[in-house]
Amino acid sequence: MRADVLAIGTELLLGQIVDTNSSWIGEQLAAVGIDTMEHRKVGDNLGRMVAAMRAMLDAADAVVVCGGIGPTQDDVTRDAIAELMGVELERREELVEHIASLFGTRGRDMPQNNLRQADVPRGADVIPNPIGTAPGIRAEIGAKVIYAVPGVPYEMQLMVKEHVLPDLLARSGEAAVIVSRSLKTWGASESGLAEMIADEVEMQVNPTIAFLARGIEGIVVRLTAKAGTTEAAWALIEPAEARLREILGDLVFAVDDETMEHAVLTRLEARGWSLGVAESLTGGLIGARIANVPGASRTFRGSVASYATEVKRSVLGVTAEQVVGKESAGQMAQGAQRVLDADVGIAATGVAGPDEQDGQPVGTVWFALALPGLPVEAVSTRLPGDRERIRQFSTISLLNILRMRLDALP
Numbered sequence: 270m271r272a273d274v275l276a277i278g279t280e281l282l283l284g285q286i287v288d289t290n291s292s293w294i295g296e297q298l299a300a301v302g303i304d305t306m307e308h309r310k311v312g313d314n315l316g317r318m319v320a321a322m323r324a325m326l327d328a329a330d331a332v333v334v335c336g337g338i339g340p341t342q343d344d345v346t347r348d349a350i351a352e353l354m355g356v357e358l359e360r361r362e363e364l365v366e367h368i369a370s371l372f373g374t375r376g377r378d379m380p381q382n383n384l385r386q387a388d389v390p391r392g393a394d395v396i397p398n399p400i401g402t403a404p405g406i407r408a409e410i411g412a413k414v415i416y417a418v419p420g421v422p423y424e425m426q427l428m429v430k431e432h433v434l435p436d437l438l439a440r441s442g443e444a445a446v447i448v449s450r451s452l453k454t455w456g457a458s459e460s461g462l463a464e465m466i467a468d469e470v471e472m473q474v475n476p477t478i479a480f481l482a483r484g485i486e487g488i489v490v491r492l493t494a495k496a497g498t499t500e501a502a503w504a505l506i507e508p509a510e511a512r513l514r515e516i517l518g519d520l521v522f523a524v525d526d527e528t529m530e531h532a533v534l535t536r537l538e539a540r541g542w543s544l545g546v547a548e549s550l551t552g553g554l555i556g557a558r559i560a561n562v563p564g565a566s567r568t569f570r571g572s573v574a575s576y577a578t579e580v581k582r583s584v585l586g587v588t589a590e591q592v593v594g595k596e597s598a599g600q601m602a603q604g605a606q607r608v609l610d611a612d613v614g615i616a617a618t619g620v621a622g623p624d625e626q627d628g629q630p631v632g633t634v635w636f637a638l639a640l641p642g643l644p645v646e647a648v649s650t651r652l653p654g655d656r657e658r659i660r661q662f663s664t665i666s667l668l669n670i671l672r673m674r675l676d677a678l679p
Contacts, residue, residue, distance in 0.1 A: 270441035271304045273329040275321055277337035277346055278420060279312035290335045290425055296408040296481075297429060298333075298495055301447045303437055311636045313343040319352050326353075326413045331437060333429070336420035338403045346417050350408050351390035353415070359386040361395065365651040368402045396432045407436065410577055414440065447495045448502040450510055453523040455669050456489040462488055466516055469509070476509050486529075490517070511556040519593040519673055529668045530558045530565075536675040537568045537613065542641065545611030546572035547585055549592070549618040550634065570609040575601065581618075584608060593618050593629055598637035606639050614639040617667045619652075621659045632659055636667045638674055646674070 274294050280286045291308045298305050306329065311321045318337070325332045337346030345394035351358050364387035372379040373472065375610055386403050389395055391549055396405025396416065403426040406417040416433050418425045438447075454462060458567070459480050463470065470478050476494035483489055492509050496502035512520055523532045548555045556572025559565055581587040581597065585604025598616050605614035619634030620626045637647040652662045 270331070270436065271306055271329045272298055272331040272333060272437055272664060273305055273307040273325050273332045274298075274309070275306070275325060275332055275368070276310045276420075277313065277318065277334060278310070279314075281310045281336075281469070282312050283491060284581070287650070290420060290422060290575075293426065293431060294333055294335065297434060298437075299479075299499065300449050300491075301434055301438060302495060303434075303441065309514045313337060313345065315345045315349055315352070318345065318349040322349060322353055326410060326415065329413070331414045331416065333433060334415060338386065338417055338419055340380070340402070342384070347385075347388055347390065347406060350393065350406055350417060351416060354390050354392065354408055355409055356391040358385050359391045360384070361389050362387075364389070364404055367404070370673050371402055395523055396428050398428060400424055405432070407432075426593060446497065446499045446502050447493060448499060448506060449491055449493045450506050451481075451525050452490045452510070452513060452517065452521050453483075453487055453527065453529075454490060454517060454520040454586050455522050455529065455665065456520050457488065459556070460489050461478060462490060462517070462520075464480065466513060469512060469516070476505050478509075478513075485658065487522075487665070519676060522669060522672055528558070528562065529665050529672065531562050533672050533675070534559065534562055534565060534568050536672065540675070542568070542612035543570050543610075544568055545570045545605035545609030545614045547575055547577055547605035547614065547616040549581065549616075550570060550603070550621040550662050551617050551664050552576055555615075555617065555667060558664060558668075570611040573608060577635055593620055593626055593635060594635060594639075595635060595647045595649065598635035598647045599639070600601055602637035602639040602647075612641050613671070615667055615671055617663050619659070619663060621656045621663075623656060624670070634659070634663050634666070636663075636670055638671060640678075 272289045276288045276291045281288045295305050309321055311317050334346055337344050368383050369379045383402055390408055393406050393408035396407055398404045403419040405428050408415050418428045459482050476492045481489040481608045492506050494502045494505035522529055546555050553574040559569050575581045576587055578592050581592055585601050587597050587600045598618050601616035602614040616637045620629050620631050622631035634652055634653045635649050639645045652659045
């Protein structure tokens, strides 16, 4: 079965918003074995939308349309689908009640514009949206089907997972259950990983193996298995995952929705250790990522964003003359331990650019760890990219160093 993706919105064409929704939908379709041959973007113009939908339905079995079902006058996806079907829009009272109730729970009156979201092409089905005011649409056009979902990512993702994908699988005649396991890695390139597991990739049948480059989040190796039941599908995944883990070793830092910071906090909590952070060039990014993990307060004491040299000296007690170097990084980590009353202190200081600092090139970063009962450790690296990428790479690199050091402890 083939399902293509159409993103709606003039803002996408103007580059005001990056279309990440189509990428996500394409990934989900591929994961369940649905072929995708084309992604398109079209502006908020009824004629062009109808033409795009018609052309795409000629080539594919299904089209997933994302966006254009909001309450404003330029949201005309529902009108375009009605024109394709050759029917009028009809107002569904149950949708009016649902939308009004959502506004009521927020203590607000429903604007009259939102009534447009209760309009559905006659004969089409509604895709429920329990967390938003834009219900989706499923419309059969001859032997083909078109789905319309909101452009709001978290609403779209819920509706695609719970309604669009199951319906597509049922239409394709696939009674199988499809499950995936994503192994998140840090420290090797995509080509390097491919070389390491080349034998596994060559033998793949079920489960299949795919590589997903996530930039500053590393490389994901995804296993996808298909079977008659969930239990049978996972039974296929488990031995394949074990083989990959044996090959990849400590390059794997997490699975599925887990993050590097989750991996670090889990290890610290298992030892009963608290964590304090001192960061310079990252300016709070490390602390923000750690604090985003549910339950972080059980382990995370806090972060000192010591961006200015005088803050490093007055707050963290840094005496080293050169503030980007081995000695200063170590003193920052010890300062984090002391000031934040933490068992473990970690630190990052470096040159994010665009200019060199104290003769050190852009991308020079020092990391340091201060662990209970052990000498302070400091390591240096040279990171690529612009200012933002260097700061982001520094964040995950320091956390990865801590993860690997914790794993090496007895």
